[in-house]
Amino acid sequence: MEKSTEKGNGVSGGAAASRSPMALMGSSRYENEELDTGMRTAETMLRLVPMALCVAALVVMLKNSQSNEFGSVSYSDLGAFRYLVHANGICAGYSFLSxxxxxxxxxxxxxxxxxxxxxxxxxxxxxLAAGAVSTEVLYLTNKGDAAVTWSAACGTFASFCHKATTSIIITFVVVACYAALSLISSYRLFSKYDAPVN
Amino acid sequence: MEKSTEKGNGVSGGAAASRSPMALMGSSRYENEELDTGMRTAETMLRLVPMALCVAALVVMLKNSQSNEFGSVSYSDLGAFRYLVHANGICAGYSFLSxxxxxxxxxxxxxxxxxxxxxxxxxxxxxLAAGAVSTEVLYLTNKGDAAVTWSAACGTFASFCHKATTSIIITFVVVACYAALSLISSYRLFSKYDAPVN
Incomplete structure (x- = not known):
């Protein structure tokens, strides 16, 4: 169902384009190319922004530990926060390469x-999964859960919870960027195929 | 950038189709229609399966409570499990309508x-978020977390944890169905658009 690659090759590409209603409107092919360059720039930016944000979220979480008279707590004590750091690391690397x-x-x-x-x-x-599980753990550290005897920890470790919140909010901005990127990459992929009959 | 709706109307549709390379190959238009009917049936099934699974996950979690000499625990004591029930309910309703x-x-x-x-x-x-946060909470009820003084609860409430696991596994099968459905619906949407120049 893949379309004939009428845009890929020169002469037959031009012949195919002249049949399309778009090509009848004067300079629309050049406008299309300009639009495409703009879109490519936008996509590159949309991939660099989450890279920067992932690094920021990662650094904030990596440096997140607090000690006081009640004891000490570090991001590495909580599985969800360790996963958040790894997910942000992978995401930063992928964003750069892509x-x-x-x-x-x-x-x-x-x-x-x-x-x-x-x-x-x-x-x-x-x-998204990293953001979701970290939010849940942050909620539990804030509120605790009486039924399963988990106590709230944010009363004694306020700075720890504050930094974790910052890191999680940045992660959700990354999620929004990636939702937009998924939309762009599915457009780029599936616009190459013919539409189904219905 | 939307394509001319050459498949939408009768006579001009036939004329347009006769120019496409697909239509030159004998009965390919009829094959296409047959393929499309098959694809529509497959998509309908792929929407009914998660509906059934969501209801199953919802019922298993809703009935999940346990009382013994150490106390009692119910799914509604944990925010993540309440969210799982709601998410499965919404998902079942949407799957049916779609x-x-x-x-x-x-x-x-x-x-x-x-x-x-x-x-x-x-x-x-x-x-996906519902499955992820429930998995995290299930992990915490299994292992606890010494650093923030959360104790493991699955030792005393084994049946509760067992049912929660079942519900979460079903939810992840739903996630897989929905990942496939996203792919199909993005194909159906973006194949209607012209491909970008590059």
Missing amino acids: AIIAAMPRPSTMPRAWTLFLLDQILTYII | AIIAAMPRPSTMPRAWTLFLLDQILTYII
């Missing part, structure tokens, strides 16, 4: 579009 | 494709 690939002007091939689409989806799920 | 819409043979319009796409994405995120 920004390089997205910035390249060469025509997008089918395997490249599929790879970016699948990895964007997986990263969105990973970073 | 299955009806997906089963209709009338041509898919742009607003319908966008609505299904966005709702599928949102539901995937909701149910």
Whole structure:
């Protein structure tokens, strides 16, 4: 069901384009190319922004530990926060690599579009899960849970909870960026296919 | 950038199809329609399966409470499990409604494709987050966390933890179904658009 690659090759590409209603409107092909350059720049930026945010969230959480007269607590004591650090690390690395690939002007091939689409989806799920479990653990450290005798810890470790909140909020901004990136990469992939009959 | 709706109307649709390379291959248009009917059936099934699974996960979790000589614990004592029940309820309702819409043979319009796409994405995120936070809470009830003085509860409430595990595993099967549904609905939406130049 893959479309004939009418945009890939020169002469037959031009012939195919002249049949389309878009090409009848004067300079629309050039406008399309300009639009595409703009879109590629936007996509590259949208991949660099989460890279910076992931590094920020990672650093804030990595440095998050507090000691006082009641004892000490560190991010590494809580599995969810350790997972948040790992997820942000993976996400920063992937965002950097994918920004390089997205910035390249060469025509997008089918395997490249599929790879970016699948990895964007997986990263969105990973970073969303990290944000969700960390929020739950932060909620429990704030409120505790009487039924299973878990005590609230944020009363004694206020600074720890404050930094964890900052890191989690940054992570959710990353989630929003990745939701947008998933949309862009699915557009780039599936617009290459023919629409189903119905 | 939306494609001309060459499949939507009769006569001009046939003329447009005869120019496409697919239509030159004999009966491929009929094969396409058959493929599409098959795909629509598959999509409807893929929406009914998570409906059944959501109801199952919901019922297992709703009935999950245990009392013994050490006290009593119920799913409603833990925020994450309450969220899991709500998420499964919403997901079951949406799966049912979207299955009806997906089963209709009338041509898919742009607003319908966008609505299904966005709702599928949102539901995937909701149910994934529910599965993730419940897994984290289940992990904590199993292992506890010495650093923040949370004790393990599964030693005394084994049956409670067992049922929670069952419900969470079913929820992750729903997540897998919804990941597949997101893929299908993004294909249905973005295949209606022209591919970008690069």
